Structures are given as structure tokens and as C-alpha cells.
Amino acid sequence: MSNRIAKRQRTNHSSVSSLQRLVASENAHLKWQDSPEGLSPDWVFSNNSNVHVCNDRKWFTELTTFPSTTLGPLSSQGVPASGVGVVNLPVKRSPNFRGPDAHHFLRLTDVLYMPSSVCNIVGSPIFEIAPQTSFGATENSHGSMNDASGKPVAYFSLDNERFCLRLSGPPVGPRLGPSKFQPDKSYWLRVTWPASERARWKAHGQQIKADTDKRQWAGEQPYTTEEKQWLKKYYEGEFKFLMAHELSIYNEEDRAEGRAIMRGLARDDESNDSYEMKEDEEDDDDDEDEDDSDMEGHLADYHFSQEELDWIEKHYRNSATFMFSHGLKFYDEEDCVIAKRLLQGFMRE
Numbered sequence: 001m002s003n004r005i006a007k008r009q010r011t012n013h014s015s016v017s018s019l020q021r022l023v024a025s026e027n028a029h030l031k032w033q034d035s036p037e038g039l040s041p042d043w044v045f046s047n048n049s050n051v052h053v054c055n056d057r058k059w060f061t062e063l064t065t066f067p068s069t070t071l072g073p074l075s076s077q078g079v080p081a082s083g084v085g086v087v088n089l090p091v092k093r094s095p096n097f098r099g100p101d102a103h104h105f106l107r108l109t110d111v112l113y114m115p116s117s118v119c120n121i122v123g124s125p126i127f128e129i130a131p132q133t134s135f136g137a138t139e140n141s142h143g144s145m146n147d148a149s150g151k152p153v154a155y156f157s158l159d160n161e162r163f164c165l166r167l168s169g170p171p172v173g174p175r176l177g178p179s180k181f182q183p184d185k186s187y188w189l190r191v192t193w194p195a196s197e198r199a200r201w202k203a204h205g206q207q208i209k210a211d212t213d214k215r216q217w218a219g220e221q222p223y224t225t226e227e228k229q230w231l232k233k234y235y236e237g238e239f240k241f242l243m244a245h246e247l248s249i250y251n252e253e254d255r256a257e258g259r260a261i262m263r264g265l266a267r268d269d270e271s272n273d274s275y276e277m278k279e280d281e282e283d284d285d286d287d288e289d290e291d292d293s294d295m296e297g298h299l300a301d302y303h304f305s306q307e308e309l310d311w312i313e314k315h316y317r318n319s320a321t322f323m324f325s326h327g328l329k330f331y332d333e334e335d336c337v338i339a340k341r342l343l344q345g346f347m348r349e
Contacts, residue, residue: 038177042119043089044189045133045156045163049123051193052111054087056120058174062086063113064208065332066201070112071192079191083113084201090173091154092166095140103168104153106130110201112193118180121191122165130154135163162189220256227259230266234315244315244346245325261325265316300330303340311347 040056051070054060063085069078089106106129108122127133130145130153137143142156142163157166160179167173181187223231223238235241238258239249245261247254300319301309309319316322319339320330326342328335 038175040120040180041167041176042160042162042179042181043122043165043167044119044160045122045126045165046189046191047124048190049121049192050125051121051123051191051198052087052108052125053081053114053117053121053123053191054085054111055113055115055117055180057113057115059087059089059120060085060111060113061088064204065329066204068112068197068201069194070114070197071194072190079114079116081112081114081193085111085113087111089165090168092168093152094144094155095166097152103172106154110198112191114191117191118187119189121189123191141166221259223259223262227262227266231262265321265325300336300339303336304343308340308343308347312343 039058040054053070057063060083063083065082066084068081068084070081072079087108089108091104091106092102093104094102106126108126110125126145129147131148132146132150133143134146135143135156141158142160144152144156145154147153154165156163159166162181167176169176228238231238231241235244238255241262242249242254242258245258247258249255300323304312304319312319312322316325322343323330323335323339326339328339330336330339
């Protein structure tokens with residue numbers, strides 16, 4: 001009897017360890033923004049929707065601000081979406097599976113962020129992941145989703161009258177909140193993302209990639225004599241410049257990133273110098289006109305104290321340049337909060 005108990009304990013311990021390894025390996029890059037109220041729980045399959053939709057920002061592991069418009073079933077004027085991103089959805093493979101093999105992660109891309117949606121929608125692009133989908137009700141499910149080889153990747157829960165995916169709970173998945181569905185209401189779940197909007201998003205992504213490649217290329221070239229003089233003038237050299245941007249002179253990737261950042265800042269300096277020369281030549285009546293790009297550089301100033309702005313002006317010239325140097329957007333409220341914390345850390349050093 002004691003041997004059987006010991007064997008069962010070892011088996012259970014092995015299952016727990018495997019589950020912990022699964023969670024650790026997946027959650028290393030699948031972090032959700034957990035919250036006391038839990039995440040939006042309903043992920044409903046809609047064959048008539050040509051796009052995935054998420055109504056809860058905390059589900060996204062990547063999210064790009066991108067105002068767009070969709071067409072709903074009863075909307076003549078379209079329904080707004082405020083961003084596009086990636087959701088890594090933790091699901092149960094099958095009601096008959098146990099242990100670590102029972103869990104799977106569906107990586108949903110080009111997911112529209114629509115806070116106004118009553119639920120999250122898994123649209124027809126899911127067929128790229130699970131081409132074999134059945135809707136036959138069984139004792140334990142409303143149907144299943146299998147990959148091209150026939151392996152189960154998800155199933156529809158019996159706990160919901162709609163075709164709602166059965167999600168993995170903690171510790172594999174996040175804590176879930178209450179459903180927004182009301183029992184006395186009927187819902188027609190269908191979202192269409194127009195081809196024109198999808199093309200616009202694709203073009204946006206291509207532009208981001210082009211800008212990124214450009215910045216990466218800028219970091220590959222060694223410093224010129226003029227650039228070294230610029231570093232000496234404003235930062236007393238490359239070492240302190242890299243420190244100010246939380247980069248290390250002993251890491252070649254950090255140094256390449258530093259060169260790209262420095263060249264962006266130097267370009268701002270050149271354009272500002274050109275502007276000052278132009279102002280000197282203009283009449284006094286034109287002195288009151290403000291340069292649009294300079295105004296844009298100060299749009300985030302209200303997030304910082306005067307002492308912080310003085311520090312920014314000394315090292316970065318303006319708040320927008322400071323945020324851009326650290327991959328942050330001055331028009332994004334959350335990025336502004338991050339920028340302020342980052343700045344406070346720099347000032348304490």
C-alpha cells in the first residue's frame with residue numbers, strides 16, 4: 001500500500017513539475033496584465049467575422065495604436081477599433097486531456113482592439129491554425145478545433161450556449177472576470193474588417209518595418225569625427241551617453257543602438273539650428289510664429305515637473321525626443337507614465 005501511495009505521489013509531483021515548466025516557458029513571453037477584476041472571459045467563435053476582436057486591453061501581448069473602422073451586422077456607420085495587436089490565448093485542448101498536455105496557446109494575430117464589443121470574437125482567420133473544426137455536441141463539449149494533422153488545439157465549452165472557447169485558468173492562464181452577456185438579450189456577433197482598412201494596416205506595418213530597418217542601419221556605421229565631437233559636447237563621450245540611455249559600452253548591440261539614437265538626436269539638432277538661422281533673417285513680426293515641429297516636441301511637457309523638464313532640455317532638448325529615444329510615444333498616456341518613471345530613475349543616478 002505504501003509503495004502505491006509513494007508511486008502516486010511521484011506521478012503527481014512529476015505532473016506538477018511539468019505543468020510548472022510549461023507555465024514558466026510560455027509565460028516568459030506570454031505575460032498578461034493581470035488585474036483583481038480578471039480579464040474578459042468570453043472568446044466566441046464567429047464564422048461570419050473575417051477578423052479576431054478583443055475588448056480587453058489586458059489580453060494583448062502586443063498592441064499598436066491604430067484607429068480603424070469595422071462593419072457590424074446592424075451598423076450602417078461602422079464600429080470603431082482603436083488598435084491592432086497579438087493575443088496569446090491559453091486554451092484547453094480537450095475535455096478528456098489532463099496535465100500539461102491538456103493546455104495549448106493559440107497565437108491570434110491582427111486582433112482588433114474594440115472596447116465596445118460585448119465579447120471577444122475568434123473570427124474565420126482561426127482556420128489557418130485549426131482547419132478542422134466541428135460543432136457536434138458531445139457529453140463534454142459543443143465541438144472541437146483540430147490542427148491540420150488532426151491534433152486537438154481547443155474545444156467549445158458546455159458552460160456557454162454560444163461557441164465559446166474553453167480557456168485555461170490559473171496558473172496556466174490569467175484570472176477571468178464576469179461575462180458581459182445578459183441572459184435576457186439576444187446578440188448577433190458578426191464583425192467585418194473592410195479590405196481597405198486591412199490594406200491600410202498592412203501599409204502601416206511596412207512603414208514601421210522600414211523605419212526600424214533604417215534605425216538599425218544607422219547603428220551599424222561607426223562614429224564619424226563630427227559625431228564624436230557631438231558626443232563630447234553634450235555627454236562628455238560615448239560612455240556617459242550610453243549610460244544615460246541605460247546601455248552598456250561593453251555590449252556591441254547596445255553600442256549599435258546608441259549610435260542609432262545619437263544620429264536621431266543629432267538630426268534634430270541640425271534641424272533646430274537651421275530653424276534658428278531662418279528666424280534671425282525674418283522680420284520681428286514673424287518672431288511670434290511657432291515652428292510646428294518644435295511645438296510637437298513639447299506636447300508631453302505637462303507630464304513632467306519643471307525640474308524634470310530642465311533635465312530633459314539639457315540632455316535631450318525636448319520631451320518628445322526623450323520619449324522617442326526610448327521607444328515611447330508622446331501621444332500615448334501609458335507611454336508618458338513610463339517615460340516619467342524612467343526619467344526619475346535617470347535623475348536619481
